[in-house]
Amino acid sequence: MVSNIIISQKEDCSPFEDVRAIKGEEAILSTHQDYCIDESKLAGGYADWLFFPKNERDIISIVNKMKEDKTPITISGARTGIVGSAVPTCGGAILSFDDMKQVKGISYDKDTQKYFVRIQPGLTLEELADILKYKRFSQEHNLDEEDWVQAFKKVERGHIFPVDPTEMTAAVGGSIAANASGGRSFKYGAMRPWVKHLRVVIESGEVLDIERGQYIAVNSKFIIKTSEKDIEIDIPTYKMPEAKNAAGLYAKPDMDLVDLFIGSEGILGIITEVDLWLIEKPEVLTNALFFKTEEDAINFVKKLRSIENLDIEYIEFFDKNAFNLLRSRRKTNPELANIDTIPEDTTTAIFFEIPFSDDTFEEIFVTLDEIATESNTSVDSGWSALDDNERDKFRKIRHAVPEIVNSIISKRKATYPNLHKLGTDMSVTDNHLQDIMTFYHQTLKETTLEYVIWGHIGDNHVHVNILPKNMEELDLGKQLYKEFAKKAVEYGGSVSAEHGIGKIKHEYLEIMYGEEGVEQMRSVKRKLDPEGLFNRDNVFSFTG
Amino acid sequence: MKIVVLVKQVPEADKVAVDPETGTLIREGITSILNPYCEYALDEAVKLKNTHPEENIEIITISMGPPQTKMALLRCLELGADKAYLLSDRKFAGSDVWATSTALKEGVVNLEPEFDLILAGKQAIDGDTAQVPAEIAEQLGVPQITYGVKVQIVDKKVEVKREIETGYQIVSARMPALVTMSKGSNIRRIPSMKEVLNARKKPLEVLTADDIGIDENKVGLKASPTQVARIFAPPEKVGGEIIDGSDHIVAAKNLLEFLIVNNYIKE
Structure with a gap:
């Protein structure tokens, strides 16, 4: 029965001494320094404990012990996040998911006619993709009496997990905690809708077993009954943007409890088990089209996404500066050889993918030919790929841009060690796409700052990357960043569409939801985790 | 003018590993691609077609391999070939370089006897023998030029x-x-959408040994004078030694010492 009341489960725990751990700040810093930092390169991480639990029982044991010792826990997935969520800046304990990569099984939901996979959260998205691709399941992976493993293996095209955050080495647990997305969120959304079920260890050391659809808020409230007390959670009242969003806690008056934990950046509990929906692998045509002006490219995007029956998988954008970066490296990087085949007067590229069948191919071609012509380009000068090898060439070209940006910044770091790039992550609503692009270019062109823009234009979510040449430029970039955040919010968007808030974007969250909104989130945290045991200082600063 | 391009489908080389225990290729997860050198040969044929409209060049690709080789031929059609033939038959299984050359030569003679030029990759990136095209030229009795770049x-x-x-x-x-x-100067080109679509309308025929009238005693394992005894991965190259160059005098001394100790030069 659907309810807003959930009763936590008391489960067995392992003896604390049996949990694999490294103790002592010195030992951790000397042999496991990687665990004190993530891709944000945020400095200042340290810890007294580094745990490698193997299962939920180990995690319960760690939570009980750390709670008793008043030691905060930073949850550590694959540390691919770029907002410092996994950096233990408050010390204490790091709980690594390195030893929790087990695939528990697979099953089929007859109502929705979909397969789902049950895994431990330490498995990476890449590992999951491989397991699905090669169908690495045996009979013991059947989650119930029926032989779904056999049936799953018989599906010739195979299955995929459709969400593809660019960083596929991210752990599934971290991706859920961040509500990660990526290009394909244009069609499939972020991680959120694909999470069917979660098990979460909360501060009491008990477990919430949350099946989507089972616990729905009533009067904007959830009640969590633990063995010690009833916790009443008031859902924050701010209105989330219509645009793609990964900033702050999910909040809707009639929301599902599972959504409170998805995207919460680990501040409310530790995910120990996940069920994810799968889809049959679609047959897709991957394309790139090249435009003389950015305006033409944006017009093409608008037309492309307005044609519903095309069912586009993703739409990605590269601006003139990104293109120039690629051109500058084409002689030294063999993977960029095809850049030479692009018309000389190209300034902007749009990459997109369309599902097709032999019956629809011709029709799709005619449609695309038409809108390409209307946008002053031609399908004859673009690129298309049908198989995975070919697609890989596209992927390498797309990934080359951020790689070149990072290498430029690395070189500048030799002179200015504290220099870093500034990468925005803001979205706006459909009707403001051209407005925000114009705003970005105009604002940046008034300065001497070097910048490139690329990203998920289908969702009106591009990454402006500012490449400061010195510390003054870095400061100027930071000021602009704030301006961009304000403008994105003004245009109905989010200050963080996919990277999250973590420890480095608190001020932008406040721009979006105001002090009151942040305080409402803090209040949820205080109810569920009064001592600030989990992921302290993620999303907002922790005040006891 | 007719240009025949001979192509091979190969496992993507940088991802191939050898199982050290069984000595066989680990095929799981390895995708098959059109051999890059064959792709360069095809690209060269397309360039000739574009630069010599007066010759009315027709490009025909021929391959021998299992049914999935059709994917490599489809790619040839995307990249500019006009038609493609796949010689696919269990009777060809186990062919060594000689038997493969025989099969392909028979394919050329039977399917495109009026050919003017045959282009092929200098070698396949899996076997790396570089012998098949040369043997075909010998069997056909035509001149051969190897390692072409233009x-x-x-x-x-x-x-x-x-x-x-x-x-x-x-x-x-x-x-x-x-x-x-x-x-x-050829690259592994990405085709356009139009080329991808048109490729699906071009002829791609799959033929058996009987279809092209090859004597089955001339192909396959029993017609192969050579056999692969063992496959093994070359030993991995160990990383070189890097001498810190921050102080050039110290670096030079260290380099000298290294060269003497390793008997590269004498004191």
Whole structure:
């Protein structure tokens, strides 16, 4: 029965001494320094404990012990996040998911006619993709009496997990905690809708077993009954943007409890088990089209996404500066050889993918030919790929841009060690796409700052990357960043569409939801985790 | 004018591993691609077609392999081939370089007897023997030019710029002839949407040994005078030693010492 009341489960725990751990700040810093930092390169991480639990029982044991010792826990997935969520800046304990990569099984939901996979959260998205691709399941992976493993293996095209955050080495647990997305969120959304079920260890050391659809808020409230007390959670009242969003806690008056934990950046509990929906692998045509002006490219995007029956998988954008970066490296990087085949007067590229069948191919071609012509380009000068090898060439070209940006910044770091790039992550609503692009270019062109823009234009979510040449430029970039955040919010968007808030974007969250909104989130945290045991200082600063 | 391009589907080389215990290739997860050198050969054929409209060039690709080789041929059609033939039959299984050459030669003779030029990759990136095209030329009795990087048609002759140890050599031959291609200025091109669509409308025929009238005693394992005894991965190269160059005098001393200790020079 659907309810807003959930009763936590008391489960067995392992003896604390049996949990694999490294103790002592010195030992951790000397042999496991990687665990004190993530891709944000945020400095200042340290810890007294580094745990490698193997299962939920180990995690319960760690939570009980750390709670008793008043030691905060930073949850550590694959540390691919770029907002410092996994950096233990408050010390204490790091709980690594390195030893929790087990695939528990697979099953089929007859109502929705979909397969789902049950895994431990330490498995990476890449590992999951491989397991699905090669169908690495045996009979013991059947989650119930029926032989779904056999049936799953018989599906010739195979299955995929459709969400593809660019960083596929991210752990599934971290991706859920961040509500990660990526290009394909244009069609499939972020991680959120694909999470069917979660098990979460909360501060009491008990477990919430949350099946989507089972616990729905009533009067904007959830009640969590633990063995010690009833916790009443008031859902924050701010209105989330219509645009793609990964900033702050999910909040809707009639929301599902599972959504409170998805995207919460680990501040409310530790995910120990996940069920994810799968889809049959679609047959897709991957394309790139090249435009003389950015305006033409944006017009093409608008037309492309307005044609519903095309069912586009993703739409990605590269601006003139990104293109120039690629051109500058084409002689030294063999993977960029095809850049030479692009018309000389190209300034902007749009990459997109369309599902097709032999019956629809011709029709799709005619449609695309038409809108390409209307946008002053031609399908004859673009690129298309049908198989995975070919697609890989596209992927390498797309990934080359951020790689070149990072290498430029690395070189500048030799002179200015504290220099870093500034990468925005803001979205706006459909009707403001051209407005925000114009705003970005105009604002940046008034300065001497070097910048490139690329990203998920289908969702009106591009990454402006500012490449400061010195510390003054870095400061100027930071000021602009704030301006961009304000403008994105003004245009109905989010200050963080996919990277999250973590420890480095608190001020932008406040721009979006105001002090009151942040305080409402803090209040949820205080109810569920009064001592600030989990992921302290993620999303907002922790005040006891 | 008819140009036949001989192609092979190969496992993507940088991802192939050898199981050290069984000595066999680990095929799980390895995708198959059109051999890059074959792709360069095809690209060269397309360039000739574009630069010699007066010759009315037709490009025909022929391959021998299992049914999935169709994917490699489809790619050839996307990249500009006009038609494709796949010789696919269990009777070809186990063919060594000689038996493969025989099958492909028979394919050429039976399917495109009026060919003017045969282009092929200099070698396949899986077997790396570089013998099949040469043997085909011998069996056909036509001149062969190997390691080409640029092909031109001049006065009804084929003129090839070819790689040699010390630089390049320009060689020409009367046609029909066979030329094998190295990389040159060709790239593994990404086709356009129109090319992808059109490829699906071009003829791609799958033929058996009987279809092209090959004597089954001339192909396959029993017609192969050589056999692969063992496959093994080459030993991994160990990383070199890096001498810190921050102080050039110290670096020079260290380098000298390294060269003496390792007997590269004498004191």
